[in-house]
Amino acid sequence: MRTKRTLLNMAYALGSSLLLLLLGLVTRRLLVDNFGPQITTASQVVSQLFNFFSIAEFGVGSVISYRLYEQIAAKNEEKISKYMSMYKWAYRVVGLVIAGLALIGAAALRWIMPDVPAATAYTVYGLNVVSTLCSYFLITRRLMYTCTQQGYRCTQIDFCCNVLTSLAKIAVSLWFPNYVLYFSVTIFFNVTANLLIARRFRKDFPYVHDVKVTVNDFKDLGIFHDLRYFLVHRLSNTIYGSSDTIVTSRLGGSTQTTFLGNYNTISTSATDLGNKVMDSFAAAIGSIVYDKSAAANDHDKQVFWGMDLFSYLFASFVATAYFCLFQPFMASWMGEKWLLPLGFVLVFCLNEYVGWNHRMLGSYRAVLGHFEDDQWFMVASATVNLALSFILFPLFDITGALIATVVAHCIMWAGRIRVVFRQYMRGGLGHYLGVQALHLVTLAVCMGGSYALCARMPGGWLGLVPRILVVLVVPNALNLAVYGWGKDAAYLRQYAGKVAKKLLKK
Template sequence: MRTKRTIINLLYTLGSSFVLLLLGLVARALFVSNFDITIPGTSTVIEQLFSVFSIAEFGVGSVISYRLYEQIAAKDVDKISKYMSLYKWTYRLIGGAIFVLAALFWFFLPLLIVEADTDWNAVHAIYILQTLSTLSSYFLVTRRLLYTCTQQGYVCTRIDFVFNVLTYLARIYISLNYANNYILYFGITIVFNTLANVVVAWRYRRDFPEVQDVRVSWADFKELGLFRDLRYYLVHRVSNAIYGTSDSLVMTRMRGSASVTYLGNYSNVSSSVTNIGNKILDSFAAAIGNIVYDKTAEADDHQKKVFWSMDLFSYLFGSFVAVAYFCLFQPFITVWLGSKWLLPMSYVFWFCLNEYVGWNHRMLGSYRAVLGHFEEDQWFMVASGVSNLVLSFVLVGPFGLAGVVAATVFAHCLMWFGRAKVVFGRFMRGCGGRYLRLQLIHALTLAADMAVTYWVCSLLGGGWLGVIARAVVVCILPNAMNLVFYGFTSDAEYLRGRALQLWRRIRRKEA
């Protein structure tokens, strides 16, 4: 059942996300072409600011989700109902807290957006719309958690796909016919996001009739031990917020919001790819939660075999993404928007390293999330957030955007080390040395993949045909090299077995 649901999640994800990626590229191109150059940058900065406000969430979703895995495995409907009710009412309180933060920070916007010719009517309108969008999500989004934890995220993916298509089509229409009408452009997103959450809520009542709303109190938080987890996880939330928003906030403060528009063109592409990647790997995350809490006698050997295979899968995915960005980003931006929107290759290099660090330990992060004990790596998270912010301001002067992203890579590695400490201290005991040796080998393999693939791509022409040719090379060459290096190792044994099972099922259906 785990394998079947994982495959279903993957199929829905890949099909819908590819369509949304294409629509998103068209919408972004029209957005930067038909709106004032500061509008996209301003919207990005405000979105990042609300990511900082999300600190008020305290990590409730993450804390409750790893508790839910255990109750779902035990089929304890009463506990599941209580956790979901706690989640719902906590998010309503958080929505109120974020409203207060948004109202207070309204008066500090001039400290963030520094251009002398700033259109403050536009800034304030976008800020209000972002506030409404954020609040609507906190009051409606909670039902999605149970779909994720039961490996039925494809239900939400189907619903989101419909409304995201409508959103992009509406944005394209507005960009073509109502240029610079940012209120209409951002307002339509709120409407469709809200409708998607309403439809998910309707499906939730139908799909989980046994899960009921129950009365909850502060005593329930204490009884279930959530206060302790939330106290420690708050450090993670603060550090993640600082880490995730430093680049845009530092750039708009030091170089202006127009510079963030240039950055946003790259991040728009990477966000679409990240969305696809997250949904692919999230398909495995719930299965990881079930595996970790499997207490059967034969579980230990299986758990270790799955861990090393999932770690290898993370490397294979991360190295492919890094090589693809390194070889395709500049040619693609050139034909998509024009060479005037290019950022330096030094930025692309550090960006690729940061993407590799993130994807390469993505599965490790999933294991870390379901293990709890957030106090054990909290100071690594603090060091990550603080170092990213401080080094970004230090390096932006002499090295520009490349320095900002280099600071992000350093901070990301600190976060990675902290997560590894928890996983190898609580779950994969005694395996830390092997993990370190593998990461060194993976780094050398990545360097070879990037060098060889970039050299081959440099021999190809320009234009859309050149981009397509490079994409074909990127899809084949680094993956073939990784297959030679790792495809027949013991760490790939579990992956080979699952791939063979999938192939046999496909063959049976064809027959």
């Protein structure tokens, strides 16, 4: 059942995300061309500000979800209902807190976006307030789908609504170029998607019902204890994810922020695609961990090392693809005037590699709890990110802010290593560090060799075809030569064989 649901999640995710990626590229181009850098910058910055305000969530979703995995494995319907009710009420409180933060944050808009007209900034900001609050009051039912590996059911609904959103945005950009209407479209379809999921929830989980919860329920479960530590994680992750855009807007202005946003549009769409693939495994990891009462046994360790190798293979492919394809694609899509330096692309690739390479490790870390174990790593990550961004931006522009992000990301990674190898994979830290050192060497060969071949290819849209072929073949072939015959790869082949048999039977 785990394998089947993982496949379903992955299939729906890949199919929907590919089309949405293409539509996202079209809407971004139209946004920049038809509304200009100032409105584009206002959209990016306000989005990141609300990402920052999301620290008010305190990580309640993550804290309750790792407890929910345990009760789903035990099939305890009473506690499942209680946790879901607690989750709902917690998010209502969070929504009210975010509304308060939004009122306070409005005062900072003119400082963050000095070259964007006040009317534009506050209008886009107000629309985001409405969109964000609607999400917090309607989104809670999605947690049950994620924890039971049925996220594909939400993906079906989201896909339809997101396609309609993109088509409506394209229509507005071309025929009714009004930015208020443009951003209102997103609110309408987001609310519609959440209402449809709420209706389906009653059918899919009839045993989950609202129960009365009190503050004492949260105390008795120790959730306040976990939240106190997880707040540090939440704050650090938010600073990590939002600082580049905000620092660039403040120090570089709307034009440089639009430059960065164009690259982020591609990476965000690609990241969403990759997340859907990786998230398909996340719930299965939660089930594996909580099906056991102690640390990992031999089979679980084999699963861990196999998944870790999969993370590296995925990460090296993504980093190589960005390094070889980002600039020629950007030149064809937006025009050469929107290109950032190759140094920026290299640092960007390193950051993507760090993130994807420890993605499965991060999934293990998320379901293990013990947020106090790496809280100071998270504090250091956030502090270094902000401080280095303001120091390096005047020296290296956007590339400097991104260098700070890479350093902060590595600190975050170190904290996750600490938790997983203390709480679950005891005794494997030395092996993990040795494997990561080898990964860095093979990554350099993959990126350098692929780029050298792609540099010989012609430009334009047609030139992307041979470049894509190089990216598909070279890094995967090199990784196969290095890792293809080890025991970790043997597990992946075995797992892939089981998947293939299930598909053939259908």
